[in-house]
Amino acid sequence: MSDEPEILCETRGSAGFVLLNRPKALNALNLAMVRELAKALDAWERDPAVSRIVVTGAGEKAFCAGGDIRTLHDLGKAGRHDEMLAFWREEYILNARIQSYPKPYVALVDGFVMGGGVGVSLHGSHRVAGERWLFAMPEVGIGFFPDVGATYALPRLPDHAGTYLALTGDRVGQADALALGLATHAVPSARMAELAEALTGSGPVDAAIARFAAEPGPGKLAPERETIAHCFGATTLPDILARLDARAAAGDAFAARALATIRAKSPTSVAIAFEQMRRGRALGFAEAMQLEFRIVSRIARGHDFYEGVRAVVIDKDQAPSWRPQTLEELDPAAVAAHFAPLGETELVLGG
Numbered sequence: 591m592s593d594e595p596e597i598l599c600e601t602r603g604s605a606g607f608v609l610l611n612r613p614k615a616l617n618a619l620n621l622a623m624v625r626e627l628a629k630a631l632d633a634w635e636r637d638p639a640v641s642r643i644v645v646t647g648a649g650e651k652a653f654c655a656g657g658d659i660r661t662l663h664d665l666g667k668a669g670r671h672d673e674m675l676a677f678w679r680e681e682y683i684l685n686a687r688i689q690s691y692p693k694p695y696v697a698l699v700d701g702f703v704m705g706g707g708v709g710v711s712l713h714g715s716h717r718v719a720g721e722r723w724l725f726a727m728p729e730v731g732i733g734f735f736p737d738v739g740a741t742y743a744l745p746r747l748p749d750h751a752g753t754y755l756a757l758t759g760d761r762v763g764q765a766d767a768l769a770l771g772l773a774t775h776a777v778p779s780a781r782m783a784e785l786a787e788a789l790t791g792s793g794p795v796d797a798a799i800a801r802f803a804a805e806p807g808p809g810k811l812a813p814e815r816e817t818i819a820h821c822f823g824a825t826t827l828p829d830i831l832a833r834l835d836a837r838a839a840a841g842d843a844f845a846a847r848a849l850a851t852i853r854a855k856s857p858t859s860v861a862i863a864f865e866q867m868r869r870g871r872a873l874g875f876a877e878a879m880q881l882e883f884r885i886v887s888r889i890a891r892g893h894d895f896y897e898g899v900r901a902v903v904i905d906k907d908q909a910p911s912w913r914p915q916t917l918e919e920l921d922p923a924a925v926a927a928h929f930a931p932l933g934e935t936e937l938v939l940g941g
Contacts, residue, residue, distance in 0.1 A: 597623040599630035603790030606634035606643045610710075613649030619706040620658045621677045627710065628684050635692060642694040644789045645710060646782075650722065653699040654707025657681065659732070663899040671890050678737070678886045679937060681706060682879045685739045686939050689713035689875045694795040698786055699723050700779050709738025712772065713875075718799060719764045719773035720782050721806075728759035730859040732902050733894025733910065735885055736866065742878035745871040747771060749815050750822035756863040757822070757830070758851045766809030775799050776806045814844045821845060827864045827917070856894040856910070857917045861925045869929075876939045881929060883937035888928045 598609040608627060610617040634640040647653035657677065665674040688695055688710060697711035700720025708727060711717055727736040727744070736744065736756045744752025747770050754760065767773035777785055777799070785802045789795065811818065821833040831852070837845035852860055862885060870878055889895050893913045901910035914920055 596620065597626045599626060601634075601637075601640060602644075604639065604641045604792045605790045606630060606637075606640045607786075607790065608643065608645040610645070610647045610654050610707075613647075613651070615658070616652035616655035616702055617647045617649070617707070618656055618658045619654060619681065619710070620661065621680060624677070624680050624684050628680070628687060631684075631687055631691065640693070641792065642696060642789060642795050643691070643714070644786060645695070645697045645714070646786060647699070647701060647707075650701060652702035652707070653697070654704075654710060655702040656705025656707060659705075659734075659899055660903055663896060663903070666890050667896060674890055675887060679883065681709060681738065682883055682937060683939060685709040685713055686876055686879050689739065689742075691715075696789060696795060696799070698777075698782055699773070700782050702726075704728060706738055708740070712743055713739050716775065716795060716799065717767075717773045718775045718777050718782075718785065719767045719806075720777060720779040721764055722779055723764040723767055723773065724761050725763075725767055725772055726759055726761040727755055728761075730757065730855040730863055731759050731898065733856040733859055733892075733896070733898030733912070734889060735859050735862045735882075737882045737886060739875065739878060739882075741866045741870040741882055742873060742875045745867045749819035751811070751815070751818055753822040753830075753864070753867040754818045754848070756867055757855075757860055758848055759855070760848075760851070762811060763809060765806040766811045768806060769809055769812065775803045777802045778804055817842060817845055821848070825868075827861060830864070831917070853917070856898060856912045857914055857920050858892070858894050858912070858925065859898075860917060861920055862928055865925065865929065879939060880937045884930065884932055885928045887932055887935065 596612050600607055662674050695714030696716040697714050698718050699711055701722045702724050704726050727740055729736050744756050751770050764776050768776045781802045788798045824830045824833050834845045834849040897910045
């Protein structure tokens, strides 16, 4: 066991400086880290000497590759659902806190940013992408769903790209991140540490970042944006699949890959993710987080999440047995039940 703290929150010059410090676990979030960051944000909001927050991840591989899914899986399998849901409840409250934070919140992301890592970066005022940036919301592949505010953020991306990312779990790099608005700035990886140091000064945040920003050029999705807009702009999930199928039949290799990818994911998760994207555009952030807590409260007592984590994380056989196994077998009422109010266990957000 390392004596290193899992998260470091300290004042450096004018910055409240955060280091996610579990590099061997790709800086995956756990409940203790969520609580420590929430406590630091509260203190820094009241501290007039702190004018901005800067969040980084230890190591070169990841900013934060998600929540500690294995631990959550094990709690659920043991029937300890209240403990399991305590993590998501506090994580979602933290996501909302970041989204409404009154001071500049600068995430310096150079490496994997997935799941819970998205939740502590995407909703801040400034998202700076290094060349190693690799964004994904791959939850439908483990029987889960794009959470941590994806219900709000992804439907607001241009050309229905958010729906594409939610249903496929595709990974995108620095250039696509900037083009889609997932990142606000692109900076060379070699200059990230220098930027972090510059941000501890008292000068304007935007001016500091601008000194290091560089244009990354077109991303891998640039040539596919029209296909994404056409196919994922359909108003129902069957229509998305039909449009992808038609494009694939006409020789569009990108559409064929997207269709095959979606077909391999948890059908229940894909249907939930589509409904999130459909509803999310009209929701405020707090409403979106409340909706996500409704979904996760049902997922925690379902089948596919445990089977997905078994297949991908534990046994690693990559052969999950979903229930139901196909999108055509889905019961719409079973999907809709994930979105129903929770009553007295509803997520409550302040403000």
